[in-house]
Amino acid sequence: MKKIAIFATGSGSNFQALAVAAQSGSLNAEISLLVCDKPGAFAVDRAEMLGIPALVISPKSYPSKEAYEEEILQKLTGLEVDMIVLAGYMRLIGPTLLNAFEGKIINIHPSLLPAFPGKDAIGQALAAGAETTGVTIHYVDEGMDTGPVIASASVKITLGETRESLQKKIQRIEHSLYPEVLEELLNGNEEAVQWEKSVH
Numbered sequence: 001m002k003k004i005a006i007f008a009t010g011s012g013s014n015f016q017a018l019a020v021a022a023q024s025g026s027l028n029a030e031i032s033l034l035v036c037d038k039p040g041a042f043a044v045d046r047a048e049m050l051g052i053p054a055l056v057i058s059p060k061s062y063p064s065k066e067a068y069e070e071e072i073l074q075k076l077t078g079l080e081v082d083m084i085v086l087a088g089y090m091r092l093i094g095p096t097l098l099n100a101f102e103g104k105i106i107n108i109h110p111s112l113l114p115a116f117p118g119k120d121a122i123g124q125a126l127a128a129g130a131e132t133t134g135v136t137i138h139y140v141d142e143g144m145d146t147g148p149v150i151a152s153a154s155v156k157i158t159l160g161e162t163r164e165s166l167q168k169k170i171q172r173i174e175h176s177l178y179p180e181v182l183e184e185l186l187n188g189n190e191e192a193v194q195w196e197k198s199v200h
């Protein structure tokens, strides 16, 4: 069974959705480790509740990004991790991890990329007056939300939509799309899966 490390910075709801899918058997993978770059993040509490080991590691404690990622890499190598899944990890991946896990790092982003990359994609979509936004799952490269797209799903922005209501719709999609797409990838189905689904 493939071993996965999930990287998260904040709440960790996507981490939990993936872990629950793995523990219930709908995702045929072992979630070996949570890597969290923010001590005190709720993702770490979720890991404890789910019985998944967590590496809580602050970049500030390292002289360089390279040294920080070397430390993570050592841990991943020790656990024989096959793939890295970013789930709300708000940091660019550097060459140390990119080279060690070439083509084996994926990310989820709350917009239809290339629209609204980077931070606060939901706020960006609302501020732009967009009628549609969505979720994108993509391979990670050295850029900010720029790697090849694997799957996407669209979400309609309705009249009177608030940040909270839009976030709720997007996260509902994320929590089902991410485990499903990861399962497809692990089964070797690498062709892009464009979800026709849209949420109102």
Ligand code: GAR
Binding pocket: 008, 009, 010, 011, 012, 013, 014, 015, 087, 088, 089, 090, 108, 109, 110, 118, 119, 120, 121, 145, 171, 174
């Ligand atoms: C998710 O909506 C994810 O798409 C987004 O952060 C949220 C994390 O939520 N990621 C990005 O914006 C990456 N650029 P979670 O911690 O509850 O899973």
